[in-house]
Amino acid sequence: MNNILVYLVLFPILTGSFLGLLKCNNTRKRKILTIVTIFIQSLLLIGSLYVLTYVKDFGTTAQNIGNWPDFIGITLKADIYAVSFVLMSISLFTFAIIYQLTENDIESRVFSLLIILEGLIIGIFLSNDLFNIFVLIEVATIVISLLIMYKKDTISTYDGMLYLLVNIAAMSLFLFGIGMLYKMTGVIDLTGLKDVLSVFPDKKALIVPYGLMLTAVCLKSAVLPLFSWLPHAHATPSAPSAISAVLSGIYVKSGIYLFLRLQNVFSDVFDTYYLFLILGFVTAVAGFMLAVSQKDIKLILAYHTISQIGMIMMGLSMNSESAYLGAVYHIINHAFFKSCLFLSAGLIISAYKSRNVYKIKGVFKNMPITATACVMAILGITGAPLFNGSISKYWISYGAKGGWAEYALILINIGTMISFIKYSGMLTGNYDSTLVKISKKRSVPVLILSVMCLLGGILSEPIISFLFNVQMSPNLLDYLEKSLLFFVSLGIAYLLYRYAISKVNLYKIASRLELGFNGICISMGVFFLVMLLYIRIFAM
Amino acid sequence: MSDKSYLMSHFIGFMYPIILLIGVYIIVNGHQSPGGGFHGGAVLATVFICRYLENPNEDLRIHSLEILEKLLFFLILLLPVVLLFNNISMSIISNKLYLLIMNILIGLKVCTGLSIIFYRFVFYEGGGIWN
Amino acid sequence: MELITGENISILIFFAGFSGLMLKRNVIKSIICIGIMQAAIIIFFLSSGLSPDNVPPIDATGLQNVADPLPQALMITDIVIGIGVTAMALSLFIHMYHQFGTSDWEKAFKLRKDSEE
Numbered sequence A: 001m002n003n004i005l006v007y008l009v010l011f012p013i014l015t016g017s018f019l020g021l022l023k024c025n026n027t028r029k030r031k032i033l034t035i036v037t038i039f040i041q042s043l044l045l046i047g048s049l050y051v052l053t054y055v056k057d058f059g060t061t062a063q064n065i066g067n068w069p070d071f072i073g074i075t076l077k078a079d080i081y082a083v084s085f086v087l088m089s090i091s092l093f094t095f096a097i098i099y100q101l102t103e104n105d106i107e108s109r110v111f112s113l114l115i116i117l118e119g120l121i122i123g124i125f126l127s128n129d130l131f132n133i134f135v136l137i138e139v140a141t142i143v144i145s146l147l148i149m150y151k152k153d154t155i156s157t158y159d160g161m162l163y164l165l166v167n168i169a170a171m172s173l174f175l176f177g178i179g180m181l182y183k184m185t186g187v188i189d190l191t192g193l194k195d196v197l198s199v200f201p202d203k204k205a206l207i208v209p210y211g212l213m214l215t216a217v218c219l220k221s222a223v224l225p226l227f228s229w230l231p232h233a234h235a236t237p238s239a240p241s242a243i244s245a246v247l248s249g250i251y252v253k254s255g256i257y258l259f260l261r262l263q264n265v266f267s268d269v270f271d272t273y274y275l276f277l278i279l280g281f282v283t284a285v286a287g288f289m290l291a292v293s294q295k296d297i298k299l300i301l302a303y304h305t306i307s308q309i310g311m312i313m314m315g316l317s318m319n320s321e322s323a324y325l326g327a328v329y330h331i332i333n334h335a336f337f338k339s340c341l342f343l344s345a346g347l348i349i350s351a352y353k354s355r356n357v358y359k360i361k362g363v364f365k366n367m368p369i370t371a372t373a374c375v376m377a378i379l380g381i382t383g384a385p386l387f388n389g390s391i392s393k394y395w396i397s398y399g400a401k402g403g404w405a406e407y408a409l410i411l412i413n414i415g416t417m418i419s420f421i422k423y424s425g426m427l428t429g430n431y432d433s434t435l436v437k438i439s440k441k442r443s444v445p446v447l448i449l450s451v452m453c454l455l456g457g458i459l460s461e462p463i464i465s466f467l468f469n470v471q472m473s474p475n476l477l478d479y480l481e482k483s484l485l486f487f488v489s490l491g492i493a494y495l496l497y498r499y500a501i502s503k504v505n506l507y508k509i510a511s512r513l514e515l516g517f518n519g520i521c522i523s524m525g526v527f528f529l530v531m532l533l534y535i536r537i538f539a540m
Numbered sequence B: 001m002s003d004k005s006y007l008m009s010h011f012i013g014f015m016y017p018i019i020l021l022i023g024v025y026i027i028v029n030g031h032q033s034p035g036g037g038f039h040g041g042a043v044l045a046t047v048f049i050c051r052y053l054e055n056p057n058e059d060l061r062i063h064s065l066e067i068l069e070k071l072l073f074f075l076i077l078l079l080p081v082v083l084l085f086n087n088i089s090m091s092i093i094s095n096k097l098y099l100l101i102m103n104i105l106i107g108l109k110v111c112t113g114l115s116i117i118f119y120r121f122v123f124y125e126g127g128g129i130w131n
Numbered sequence C: 001m002e003l004i005t006g007e008n009i010s011i012l013i014f015f016a017g018f019s020g021l022m023l024k025r026n027v028i029k030s031i032i033c034i035g036i037m038q039a040a041i042i043i044f045f046l047s048s049g050l051s052p053d054n055v056p057p058i059d060a061t062g063l064q065n066v067a068d069p070l071p072q073a074l075m076i077t078d079i080v081i082g083i084g085v086t087a088m089a090l091s092l093f094i095h096m097y098h099q100f101g102t103s104d105w106e107k108a109f110k111l112r113k114d115s116e117e
Helices: A004-019 A025-058 A080-101 A108-126 A130-148 A154-185 A189-197 A202-222 A232-233 A241-265 A274-290 A297-316 A319-353 A370-382 A389-399 A404-426 A440-458 A458-468 A476-501 A507-512 A518-536 B006-028 B035-054 B062-083 B093-122 C006-023 C029-047 C067-099 C105-114
Strands: A061-064 A074-076
Touching: A004 A025, A004 A061, A004 A074, A004 A108, A004 B062, A004 C067, A025 A061, A025 A080, A025 A108, A061 A189, A074 A108, A074 A154, A074 A189, A080 A108, A080 A241, A080 A440, A080 A458, A108 A130, A108 A241, A130 A154, A130 A241, A130 C067, A154 A232, A154 A518, A154 C006, A154 C029, A154 C067, A154 C105, A189 C029, A202 A241, A202 A518, A232 A297, A232 A370, A232 B062, A232 C105, A241 A297, A241 A319, A241 A440, A241 C029, A274 A297, A274 A404, A274 A507, A297 A319, A297 A389, A297 A404, A319 A370, A319 A440, A319 A458, A370 A389, A370 A440, A389 A404, A389 A440, A389 A476, A404 A476, A440 A458, A458 B006, A518 C006, B006 B035, B006 B093, B035 B093, B062 B093, C006 C029, C029 C067, C029 C105, C067 C105
Parallel strands: none
Antiparallel strands: A061 A074
């Protein structure tokens, strides 16, 4: 048992880098590539399921590499949240790799980079040591920047360069914070830090490292002033769609996972819950307003990711058990429906050869399977009853009872519905020109993902008790009231979109608000200073 | 720069065995004095760079360097996995010998890696990174 | 109290590099500023708890004042990460220069927006 955590991290990295040596020129090599990747993924799935059952029976397990005593060496710790996130990322990578295998022209380099990225993300979720997290995130930044810049045309070159430099600058801030913490306490291990910080005498000295580390983590998880790098990196035109799905579904969640861990470590020292509640709300509102004003279908989805992350951050900062679990379940749900939407958008783009949401029409008639999967994912993301989005949103608003947060969540829901009414405007209507033929077997992974969205809603109680070991059953009367609220907000959103929003040209306003590289760095500095002032005045 | 510089070629011809010796010394004494694999590898990479400075034409096979680098990468990953993570007792291979082998492997890998980066910049200025 | 210690110098250098990131419009200068920030972090880690009569932690026995080996090991890793990231950023910059013809962030941003429509 003891070694399996290390092998969960090392095995994809080794086999992925070995896979890069294969060249796929003919169909025989292509079959070898298919068999090898499916074999790697199934081994990883079996390994993580084994770890999950072990952790549920015996509690949190940890492995000290090199058999050093606790708090001295590098530790890989698997507690219940980490293992469920590992399972989620392995299953999503399986779907993305199957989608990429069915494309027409494939190169083995994309697959080797994807599998190496999978190993690095598993390492980020499992590691308990701050410097280990830093090293893995830096390598993941390089790998993702290579994947974004894969086709080397004009737009993706700028996006990849911006992504690389902004993330390296943010990680330098993170490392500086680690250095200050090490100088003061002498530990780098996260559990050791929590024990030391609860009895630390001089709390004022901890403000600057906390501010530095949180600025970096907030840039990785895209909260309000710091999200300008995200949409162009996730929705760049010539990257493979599998990489957009992986980035938006899993990698941005690793930023939120780091936020969760850091708040857990510093919970005895500072009380910054209210700040992140407000930041989450503002991020969510800005996210959907920018999503409504875009013309490109992938950019609508990428800006909408920011809105959902704002909602998850609200759920994590509400000081309530059920809202916390609802937010963690929403992380998993959002991964599933956002990847389903990105992969189906990839299919639509390769069929229609255009990315404009006003020009694409009639998806239901021409590609029925893809359109069905799209509709089910949209119902999931807006929180229709019986889908998984409604369960997680129910638990988040259950924890927010009695306060302005409940109405804020209803507002965010209406905004989500408006942006998806705009997105689903391309499902109806007729299309005049001819389409490129897409074979039916390419839509199979998308359909399976959307069916899992439906199952995640109906079978939510067994799934939550399987993954997190708690029993949470929604109150039936409350749930019916929430479903009624869903239909009412759907009506309001439709009326708002039809008569108010589609008349205004929001695209010009939104495109003036985009920040360049210097703007992002200035907003990092301003965010850091505001956070220092807030903690000094309010949270001590 | 197509004509050789007399001063450069003689001076580099004199210096390069000394650079080689210093690089190997830093790598091999990594467990007892400052240095180790990384720094010694960077010094060894200057041997390849000197070769280009003295004779700037494209007669190096980058492909063999790349294959050597990938082979060294696998060896570097396999050695700790086999020896450290499986609790094989350290009586088979003592601490100093393990450190020596790891330093030599890392030094060679850093040397080949840095020379490949330098030669790619110089041969394919701005062209395909993936060629 | 001494003013010129390792930590104070490294904090000054770090924020000088960070303000260079905010204010300079050339891409190469941004890459250089990231290198400056990484050098400052290395100085900060190495100077934590160091005093002039420390002995190197190799073959040291007994009651000597040994320097802390952990930050030194972490900083070797960090130097190598810095090399890899700088190499990657420079090769991406060569590509970007051939695509856009300029090495200015603002001009490249405008060119990118124009080529989108």
